[in-house]
Amino acid sequence: SVLPRPSRRPSAERAADVVRHAVQAGLLGDEQPVAGFLDVEGVRDSVAALQEAFAETPGVLHTFAAKAASLIPVLRLLADTGMGCEVASPGELRIALDAGFDPARIVFDSPAKTRTELRQALSLGVAVNADSLSELARIDELRPEHSSSVLGLRVNPQVGTGSIGAMSTATATSKFGVPLRDPGMREAIVRAFVERPWLTRLHAHVGSQGCPLELIAAGIAEIHRLAEEINATLGTQRITSLDIGGGLPVNFDDDEVRPTFAEYVSALRTAVPGLFDGRYALVTEFGRSLLAKNGFICALVEYTKNAGGRRIAITHAGAQVATRTVLMPAAWPLRVGAFDAQGRPKDGPMLAQDVAGPCCFAGDVVAHDRELPELAEGDIVTLYDTGAYYFSTPWAYNSLPRPAVYGFTTAEDGGDVRLAVVRPAQSLDEIALESGLEHAGALVALGS
Ligand SMILES: Cc1ncc(COP(=O)(O)O)c(C=O)c1O
Structure with missing residues (x-):
């Protein structure tokens, strides 16, 4: 079942049990003065809440952003819940494979992919989101039409900054993605799709902690609009999926989970009603909101x-x-x-x-x-x-x-x-x- 269990003791109570147990078991003390602890059922509940929020939308691939907890047993636990994995480096790709993710459920994002990394991803059938038009030109050389990888392009919707500049990836000058609002770039992106029949996905990740839901939704609305424009230009639905990134902020003030995945989906429904009409398969890439x-x-x-x-x-x-x-x-x-x-x-x-x-x-x-x-x-x-x-x-x-x-x-x-x-x-x-x-x-x- 994807439904979270209805009643669980507050996480602070469970943490207190664990601290007492860890001290008694000798896991904390002079020889091991610091350790991290992860609530396995809590993780399953968080994934269930995410799946439940999207339950009415078929064809959603929820991937976990490996950078948020790059530990193989954690990734294996997430694979066991039915999630895919978002990776942003060759090391993350390696541990995602070691954790047992099906390559077809792995998405490779990184602004600095080497030719070797791209070749490996394409031969494995891992999805790749190109971060720039130059990266697309590199992929051109690798005979992408012969790969089973889903290939996409990351766009920077340039919708603005959240409360933490360093975590905001949709600023005017962000290093990520193709800057949609820069002069001539919208046309260049459309052309890139016209010229490449194997390019079928648009990707945006507006930012992480500190980005309000409205800002994230505004960025996703931009790529949805762009996908509609590209498909209309081509006269066919070439773009079949939208990778809408992660970035749901986490409340660090108390035990309450807020905002919830359900609130996120309802903000998306308001800002981009067409997103859920079934014409686009969706990919998500949450990290912090699943584990923090x-x-x-x-x-x-x-x-x-x-x-x-x-x-x-x-x-x-x-x-x-x-x-x-x-x-x-x-x-x-x-x-x-x-x-x-x-x-x-x-x-x-x-x-x-x-x-x-x-x-x-x-x-x-x-x-x-x-x-x-x-x-x-x-x-x-x-x-x-x-x-x-x-x-x-x-x-x-x-x-x-x-x-x-x-x-x-x-x-x-x-x-x-x-x-x-x-x-x-x-x-x-x-x-x-x-x-x-x-x-x-x-x-x-x-x-x-
Ligand atoms: C491309 C991409 N996707 C997903 C994430 C995960 O973000 P979060 O942990 O805030 O959900 C990040 C974080 O940096 C990212 O860069």
Whole structure:
């Protein structure tokens, strides 16, 4: 069934069970001071909500944007729900294949595809969205008419920016797609389709976090209008599918899922009624909205200190697992939870504290001046809503190890917690190897 289960305990309650269980099982502590956790049933529920929102529209391929959680067991879980996969690099393509996605359900987007990558995608039958007219010219050389790949063109509808500039891909000067409103480009796009019988899809991804539904819908309306124009020019329905991207924003303020996929579909119905009339197969590429609220990070509080009148908790979760939050704190605030050394939720008087990470730069703070129960050495902090783009894609700064990631299920009565390893913590041996251990003497030898 695609219907979400009607009643589930709030995710904060389930997270509390998992923290307690992880502490008792020795998965958090001196030797593993930080880890990521993913709610397996929550992920299934989120996918079900997406499928349900589009249930009246046949022929929708929902792909998961692999960049949001580039972990093979997570991708395998999503494949098991019936999703396809959107990839944006050869590494993502490789792990999508290893996760078991049928190549015909994989979509390859990237602004910098090499000839080798294009050749591989075409020979596998992976769908490709060309990012530019120059890329189309490269595809021309690869005998695309002999491939089973669905081939499309990404268009930048240039409908404007959301609240986070870095996440807005439909600005006038965005590096993505063919800029639809630039002089002469609309005609050039139509010509590109006229000249290439194998080109059958239009693609737009308006942006990610920070883009309101109306902006996303306006961008999709633009590619729908363009598809109608191209098909009318050709006198046949050459464009048979529209890839409408991802980008549904996530609420990082509390436990509520908002906006919902149902609200997204209703915004689309208002802005582009023709989108759902069955003439175009649809592809979606959601990432954050499927995973963010289904994951959290746990980290040990190693020390506390006072500086200049500010209380600071030094924890093991910093820029290596919460890169965007640390580097752009105003755009990416995270909720923080406080637990004691036994994994029980802390209460008691609130105190404004900085929750800092382990990295060696002053800005490595995941929450500034945050009111929390007073944190002490040995406590655990949780960073909520970090199931997408956080622990799954760590930054290797300071040679900090990639943390372990666990998937979990919890019983409805709060009893049984089951955990599975998604990715073990990186060992120091692995860090040494990827830091050139096998070439340790190479530079000294070169210079002598
Ligand atoms: C082309 C494309 N599709 C889909 C996504 C996924 O976006 P989100 O995680 O906001 O749904 C991205 C994100 O960068 C993207 O660039």
